[in-house]
Amino acid sequence: MSLSRQFFTHRLIWLAVLVSAGIGALFARAIWTMRGEEWGFASQTNTNLVRTLETGLVWALDSMDKSLEGVAREVTQPDVWALTADLRARVLFDNSLRARGAGGVLVLDESGEVVLDSGSLEPRKANLADRDYFLAFKESGHQGLYIGRPVVSRITGVGILPLVRAYHHPDGRFAGVVVGVIPLSYLNDFFRALDLGKDSGVNLYRADGVLISRFPYGNSDVGRSIAGTPNMLRFQREGSGLFVGKAAIDGVQRLYAFRKVGGYPLIVNVAQSTETILAQWRRSAWVLGGFAALLMLASLGLALLFMRELTLRQKVSAQLREAEHDMRTIMDNMPSMIGYWDDQLRNRFANQPYFDWFGVTPARMRGMHASELLTPELYAAGKPYFERALQGEPQLFEHTIIDTQGMPRHTMGSLVPDVDEDSGKVQGIFVQVTDITDRKRMEDQLFEEKERERLTLQSIGDAVICTDARGVLTYLNPVAERLTGWQASDAAGRSIDEVKQLRCPGNDAPLPSPLHKAIQLAAPVENVRGVLVHHTSGQRFQVDETASPIADRHGNVTGAVAVLRDVTDAVAMAERLARLAQYDALTDLPNRVLLQDRAQQAIAQARRLGKALAVMYLDLDGFKQVNDTLGHALGDQLLVQFAQRLQRAVRATDTVCRHGGDEFVVLLPGLDGADPEGSACRVAHKILAALDAPFDLSGHMVRGGLSGGIALYPEHGDTFEELSRHADSAMYVAKRAGRLRFMLYRGRGQPPLAVQPSST
Incomplete structure (x- = not known):
């Protein structure tokens, strides 16, 4: 503000204050005089x-x-x-x-x-x-x-x-x-x-x-x-x-x-x-005082309004100059060419990047026609966009130009019509041209990177599932499509729990989602094994799932990725290997390892409950002859059929074991302690009776026989090894005695007792 304006403004304020003070003094004197008169009248009266x-x-x-x-x-x-x-x-x-x-x-x-x-x-x-x-x-x-x-x-x-x-x-x-x-x-x-x-x-x-x-x-x-x-x-x-x-x-x-x-x-x-006394005077004083205050405020208000208007105009003028300077500074430092061209395509405004791109200062460009600035080829390429913009249609396009250094630049052009609100006529065009060369290069690099990632995810053998921070699915690779039964296009936008739900292998109960847990904890979740049910076929897959959160550069969780490995075959193989460790591969009967474990448990239970048990050793007679005459394949059939007949002849709680070759062991736990010998003999009769019918070996009818030995707990020993040794010795006595019979161990120094087949 100039000194003359400041002096004028200050004088106006002081004049308004003096006028207001004079009005207030006159009214105050009048009011005080009225009070004195009112008081004097009351005193005299x-x-x-x-x-x-x-x-x-x-x-x-x-x-x-x-x-x-x-x-x-x-x-x-x-x-x-x-x-x-x-x-x-x-x-x-x-x-x-x-x-x-x-x-x-x-x-x-x-x-x-x-x-x-x-x-x-x-x-x-x-x-x-x-x-x-x-x-x-x-x-x-x-x-x-x-x-x-x-x-x-x-x-x-x-x-x-x-x-x-x-x-x-x-x-x-x-x-x-x-x-x-x-x-x-x-x-x-x-x-x-x-x-x-x-x-x-x-x-x-x-x-x-x-x-x-x-x-x-x-x-x-x-x-x-x-x-x-x-x-x-x-x-x-x-x-x-x-x-x-x-x-x-x-x-x-x-x-x-x-x-x-x-x-x-x-x-x-x-x-x-x-x-x-003073009530009437107070009413009059309030009226006169209010009128005086109104006059004083009006006088001050008029002065303040005038001063405010003068100050506002000065401020607006300064702001306009500052805004013009700021706008010019901002426009000149923008990374884009920004200009305004009238309806004749003559320049009204241009920022500094025009000079950097075309070697022409913005001051020289004012009034220049677009055809004078651009090369004939560039003007011809942009003319259709200019014409449509002058008809009121905003334009957005990409174009490649050669700058003053001879370098190609990819640009994004934007033409926005300046339409008069009253007449609706286009008065000019706002033009913005942005150099997107770096962005183009980064887009190409990003596309290449994403393509490599896509090919990598499609090529790996594990299922990959990606979600956002809410657990909404955003990506499935082909393996994940195969395991879940969902196509990526159909699954996009669905909850991860709808597309993938792991179940407990033991009881089929739903398992907590590792992916949700990774999002909540903002930390990787280690391997979780469960069953994944195919969406359409119902096929069940054993999978191992790991999940990790996806964070931005500020550490905020924006999503998560889950990796599922199909371990169905591996689990089946492990289960098969575990079974092979305890069962005979040919007959599917418990092997010696499982028999040893069950025998120890049966002896401990019999000792605790006061029961008895029996161990039978069996040898299939004529097996070597079948192998030699009919071949090993039919010999294996004979062993399988013999194992099946043995299982049908004993109780469900008994154990039938292939001891090796054509030798079998039968464990009979929980026998009546008063007559264990009778119970064991009855089972022996049933086993011998199971051999009455011939075996059908692929059309070859073969009759079989066996020799068996029986030892009882606790009469003949209190360990499985001791019982096995005594039953085995009784079996060899049976083989020497003519086969197709059982021999019951009678104790050291006593010959085994023969168990003859029943008449039935």
Whole structure:
């Protein structure tokens, strides 16, 4: 802002402040003058009122006092007491009855008894010796008129103010008192003509501070003393005057105009609330003050608005210059060529990159036609886009140009029509040309990288599944399609739990998703084995799954990848190898390893339960002859069929084992301890009976035989090795004895016992 403008602005502000201050001072003076006039009027009025009240009260009290003096004088005359009651009342109370506001006159004797009553020829019975006025005369020797405390009359039951004079015997002794009564209601009626406003009224006090009347507040405070309060002290000290004070009874601030009531020990005041006195002035002051404030604010507001408008214009002008500079700076530093061409394709604006690309300064370009800037080939290639943009169609296109260095540059051109809102006519074109050479190169590199990744994922033998951070599927490779039964296009956008759900191999229960766990923990999840069910065929695959989170460069998890390896064949092979380790490959019977384990368990159980068991050793007779004559293949068939007949001949809890070649072992656990020999022999009979039918070896009917030996636990040994050795020795005895029989081991030094086939 220039110095001249600053000086002008400051002068305008000070002038507005001075004008506002002058308006405020004039109105403040007027308002204060009005207050003084209002206060003076109230002071004068209240002073006149209290003077008038004092005059009326003096007149009434004087009248009553004269009546009391007459009664006091007459009652001392003996002649008066000699008159009849009716005549005595006329003589004594004639003056008192003429007193305005008098409520009656009583004459009390020296003991306080009522002896004369202006209200009745027959005095009403009452003793008033305890009243303050009676005591004042009898005990204190008071002289003249005495004004007693306001009390409730014992005779009439109404509030009264007693005015009392004494009378005496001829020798000067106290004879009694004459009591004149002024009803308190008379005083209230006397003050009722005054309406001084809210919280205002008239008060009548005895000189000692006792409240006689407080109008218009009722009689609740009558008789209360305010002696010693600041207001009463001032009443007593000054006698008459005007001041502002706070009432001791209710705490309201009032303007007090007060006077002593003639020569009587009474004080009357007019107490008008300062709020009432100034109420009208305050209303006027608010109106005038509001108008003055409005004028002051208007004056300041106009000055501020003018200054604000001037400052705003200066600020806008500076902002426009700054914005133009900022825009030029930004445009010149943009990596794109930005310009504006009118509807004749003449340049109106161009930034610095135009010079870098075409070797022409933006200043020289102003007004230049597009054909003058571009080569004929480039102008011809861009002309169709210019024409469509001038027709109101935004254009976006890519083009390759050769810069001033002879280097090819890939560009992205954007043409945006500048359409007039009112007429709808195209006034020009906003042109932005961006060098996308680096982006093109990175896109090519990225495409090549993605292609390598795609080929890699399609070539590996494991299934690869990718999801976003919510577990929504984004990629399946061909192996994953084969295992899940989902095509990548159909699975995209679905939850991973819908496409792939691992199940427990043991009970087929759903397993927690390793991929979800990897996303939650933001850490790789180690190998989890489960069963994957094909979506359409229901085929079941044993798979090992690992999962790892995918994070951006800030460490935020953006997705996850799961790798599933088909281990169905490997699991089957492992299971087969595990079975081969315990079962005979030809007959599928338990081999010696499994037999040894089961035998040890059976012996331990028999020992614990007090049971018996038997071990049988069998040798297939004629097997070598079948191998030699029919070949090993049919010999193997003979072994398989013999194994099947053995399994059918024994219990499900028994174990049939191929011991090797044509030798077999049968383990019979859980035999009755009372007759184990009989149980074993019955099984031997069933085995021998199973050989009655010939074996069909691919059309060759062959009859078989066997030799067997039996050893019992615990009779013949308490270990499997010992039982096996004894059963084996019994079997060889059976072979030497003619075969097709079982021999039962009988103990060391005893020949085995032959078990013959049953007749059945």
